[in-house]
Amino acid sequence: MASPEIEALTSALARLPGFGPRSARRAVLHLLKRRESSLGPLRAALTAVEERLATCGTCGNVDTTDPCAICSDPRRDPRSLCVVEDVSDLWALERGRLFPGRFHVLGGRLSALEGVRPEDLAINSLIARVAGGQVDEVVLAMNATLEGQTTAHYLAERLEKHRVRLTQLAHGLPVGGELDYLDEGTLAQALRARRPVA
């Protein structure tokens, strides 16, 4: 029915996470009916981001500047470094403005299955940042998966000879979590990490 241009736009939107063919078609219609207020601004925003997109040479975040907004923000404590597997993890922590320091993105996690080795991740650059002596604390914020934890243990070994405080995210019950609905692994972690009642 629609022209090749409109079909191409529908396909491009349908490939975004959270969109399928049907919702993409609805979004396209929305855009077509709002050329000035919706289609134009979205096109302009995409163009601006595409033109300036950069991977931060310091931390691995994606942004429109290098160094990124976080690395160049003087209010962010450069002595505290949070190491994450992926940019999406950095963004998840930033959504809640949870961490006042800076980040280091590994670009994945060690995986024997997928053949991901230490040299495939941004580990040497992490060591270099820490060895530079500007860092007091490194938070290992890996995912609570087998591969995430393997990666955290590997990093802990690599970093132990440096004079930094190494911490990791607490494992346990999620906020609002009901015991009856949690998997055994989470329960086991929570029990193992039990602490005195204040």
Next chain:
Amino acid sequence: MASPEIEALTSALARLPGFGPRSARRAVLHLLKRRESSLGPLRAALTAVEERLATCGTCGNVDTTDPCAICSDPRRDPRSLCVVEDVSDLWALERGRLFPGRFHVLGGRLSALEGVRPEDLAINSLIARVAGGQVDEVVLAMNATLEGQTTAHYLAERLEKHRVRLTQLAHGLPVGGELDYLDEGTLAQALRARRPVA
């Protein structure tokens, strides 16, 4: 956290139907990580559509050509005209390729409440198309709402002096149902069982 450009892109996406702030952020991250395969193509598709976007002077559809792809398709029967309230209804029918003729988009429905009068809709152009003598059948495919049906009755009165077969979508549409939200099966049934306007 993110740069103004990335925030602007997130806001623009968050205003699309089916998206909220959180899913927009996820989509932006997806785009940033796939500059060549995802961000570029989406920006190019939006640009192409924006540059060529046109409202069809014949039927009122939005497309990248005028006349639109439907009006200029020689395989579509020009003697059979399906009148819809809105472009979204046309698209809903086209999703299932349900109607082999052509369309006429009114651009709304009569509404005393919202002050929408006949002269606010593309009714004169509909009468002109029918009076041209090229049309055998007019299908009134209004929504099964009070206002949709009022509009259909009004159009039936205006068209009865012309030599066309007037039909309407079979009732069996759920009360209050809007075409754009119905599944294709229901739409196909309703179209197949269309009957003469009394």
